[in-house]
Amino acid sequence: MTSIVLDEHVHPDIRWAAAHMPLLRAAFAEPEVRAAFRGLRVSVCLHIEPKTGVLCALLAEAGALVTLTGSPGTTRVDISEALRDLGVRVFAEQSDVVPQVDEVLANRPHLTLDNGADLTTAILAELSEHPEYLGGTEETTTGGILLRQQGGAEKHPIIVINDSPLKLLVENRFGVGQSIVQGVMNATNLMIPGAPAVVLGYGPCGRGVANTLRELGARVTVVDLDPYRRLEAVMEGHQVAELDDALLGSRMLFLATGQPDVVHAAQLEQMADQAVVAGVGHFSWELNMGDYGELLPGAGGQQTRFHDRYRLPSGKIVVVLAGSRMINLVAAGGNPIEAMDLGLTLQARSLASIARGAVTEPGVQPVPQELDRRIAGDFADAISGKLGV
Numbered sequence: 001m002t003s004i005v006l007d008e009h010v011h012p013d014i015r016w017a018a019a020h021m022p023l024l025r026a027a028f029a030e031p032e033v034r035a036a037f038r039g040l041r042v043s044v045c046l047h048i049e050p051k052t053g054v055l056c057a058l059l060a061e062a063g064a065l066v067t068l069t070g071s072p073g074t075t076r077v078d079i080s081e082a083l084r085d086l087g088v089r090v091f092a093e094q095s096d097v098v099p100q101v102d103e104v105l106a107n108r109p110h111l112t113l114d115n116g117a118d119l120t121t122a123i124l125a126e127l128s129e130h131p132e133y134l135g136g137t138e139e140t141t142t143g144g145i146l147l148r149q150q151g152g153a154e155k156h157p158i159i160v161i162n163d164s165p166l167k168l169l170v171e172n173r174f175g176v177g178q179s180i181v182q183g184v185m186n187a188t189n190l191m192i193p194g195a196p197a198v199v200l201g202y203g204p205c206g207r208g209v210a211n212t213l214r215e216l217g218a219r220v221t222v223v224d225l226d227p228y229r230r231l232e233a234v235m236e237g238h239q240v241a242e243l244d245d246a247l248l249g250s251r252m253l254f255l256a257t258g259q260p261d262v263v264h265a266a267q268l269e270q271m272a273d274q275a276v277v278a279g280v281g282h283f284s285w286e287l288n289m290g291d292y293g294e295l296l297p298g299a300g301g302q303q304t305r306f307h308d309r310y311r312l313p314s315g316k317i318v319v320v321l322a323g324s325r326m327i328n329l330v331a332a333g334g335n336p337i338e339a340m341d342l343g344l345t346l347q348a349r350s351l352a353s354i355a356r357g358a359v360t361e362p363g364v365q366p367v368p369q370e371l372d373r374r375i376a377g378d379f380a381d382a383i384s385g386k387l388g389v
C-alpha cells in the first residue's frame, strides 16, 4: 500500500525516516489496524521529530483525529509545520517547557499515546469528564512508574511500552547507547578513545551507553545502587565504584538513573576541569546544581551552543550539556530510525488492540506477550534485510 509518508512532497526528513520504518508502515497497511483507528480521537504527547512524525501522519492517514503536543524542549518546528499540512493538529512550540496538555485533551480523546505520562496522569485525574476514553499507551519507564504510583487506571488499560523486553533490548540498550554517545560527540567534538567516563545507572540505557563508550575506547566506570546491575557491569568488563571515587579525574558523566537529585553539584568538584555532563534519563532532574557554582554567560558558538558552563567554587569549569536534557534528542536527531520503528510499532499495535477491545484487562500493564513476540520476529527480519523496506 502506498502511503502519504513516502510521498515526494512530504517533508524530506519524514520521508527518509518512513523509508526506514518498514514495521510501522506494514502495521498501517493492515485493514484491521486502519479500521481500529478510523474516526477515533487520539491525543498524543511525543518528541516532535521525523520518526514520531511518521507515526502521527500514519494515524491521521488511517482516519484518526490526531492532536499532538511535544515533550519539553525537543520540538522541531519544521516537523510541526509539516504535520499540520498532513492533517495533524499540533500544539507545540520549540520553547515549550511543559507539554500543552489541556489543549490536546480538549480533543476529548478516545485514546492517548504518551511519553512521560503528562497526558495520561491528567486524564486519569479527571476521568468523569472523559466518558469516551478507552485507554492509552505510555512510552517511558519513568512514566510507567508515575502511573503505577498515582493509580486511577482501574477502569482502562494503559500499556507501558518500555515494559517490553524487546523494546528495552533494541531501543534502550542499542539505540540509546549509540545515539547518546553520538549526541555528546556532536555537542563537544571531543575524543572518546582513552577518555575516563562515568555512567551513572546501569539499566538498559546506561548499559548501552557504557558499552558503546567502551567499544570506542573510553575507560568506563559504572555506578549503580543495585548489586545485580553492578555485578553485570563488572562481568561485562567495566570498572565499578561509588560515585565520588568514580568521578575523581573523570572527563565525562552520563546520567542514566531516571531518578531525581542523584548527583549534587559539589560532587562535580571531583571531575577534571572542563569535564562534561550529559543527560540520558527522561527528565533533566538527576543533577541538582542548586546554587552551587556560577552559571557563566551562554557559550553560544556553533560547536558550543548546548554548553551550560558552571564555574565551581574551586575555579574548575564543568559543562552541563543542554541543562542535562537527553543529549541524543538535543544534539543527535534522537534514537536511530530502526530502533524507533520498533518502539513506535509497539505503540501503534498496542493502541490498535485497545481500540479494537482486544485488551480486556484494565490497569497499567506491559505490551501483550504475543504482540511482543510477533514484532520481535518482524524486527529480526527487517534489521537483517529479509523484510524489504
Ligand SMILES: NC(=O)c1ccc[n+]([C@@H]2O[C@H](COP(=O)([O-])OP(=O)(O)OC[C@H]3O[C@@H](n4cnc5c(N)ncnc54)[C@H](O)[C@@H]3O)[C@@H](O)[C@H]2O)c1
Pocket: 140, 141, 142, 143, 172, 176, 200, 201, 202, 203, 204, 205, 206, 223, 224, 225, 226, 229, 256, 257, 258, 259, 262, 279, 280, 281, 282, 283, 326, 327, 328, 329, 335
Ligand atoms: N534518552 C533516551 O532516548 C531514552 C530512551 C529510553 C529511556 N530513557 C530514559 O532513561 C532512563 C533510564 O532508563 P532505563 O530503562 O535504563 O531505567 P532502569 O530503571 O532500568 O535503570 C536505572 C538504573 O539506575 C540505578 N539507579 C537508580 N537510582 C540510582 C542512584 N541514586 N545511584 C545509582 N544508581 C541508581 C538503578 O538501580 C537502575 O539500575 C529513564 O529515565 C528512561 O525514561 C531515555
